[in-house]
Amino acid sequence: MAIATLGTVVLDCADPHALAAFYAEILGARVESDDDTWVSLTGYEGTPLAFQAAPGHTAPEWPSPGTSQQFHLDLTVENLDAAEHRVLALGAKPLDTGDRTRGFRVYADPAGHPFCLCAC
Incomplete structure (x- = not known):
């Protein structure tokens, strides 16, 4: 229980x-x-x-071997490219988007929290 x-x-x-x-x-x-x-x-x-x-408030550092990312949000999207375009326009910063073959990409929100866009 x-x-x-x-x-x-x-x-x-x-x-x-x-x-x-x-x-x-x-x-x-x-x-x-x-x-x-x-x-x-x-x-x-x-x-x-x-x-x-x-x-x-101090934003987490990502990636950083000396500190933790603390937590992150996984946000499921239909189309990674379209979603990426929209979150960048809103002020997200790319952290790990180089490997376009993966089903996820990592960004920081405007306050520095990491989040992932994940293909459904």
Whole structure:
């Protein structure tokens, strides 16, 4: 028997509204906020995603043998090339996109968190 269920994945960042808007565009979600320290996404399928203000936030380094990427999101897409074009236009930075034969590509969101676009 499970002890718990996954409620919400929360990303720390300097600007919760900006990062929420980035992921809202990718997921087709709506941004909901009661204040400047916590922002949630609604209106999409999948695990709830929220963004929390973290003053002094330091982005993970990827790849770095001396530090961890902390976590990453795998986002499933129909077309890797089309999705890549759209996330780059939203402000994502490519981290590992050179091998076009793989079924995934790695990016950083505007706050520096790594995420992957994965072919379905």
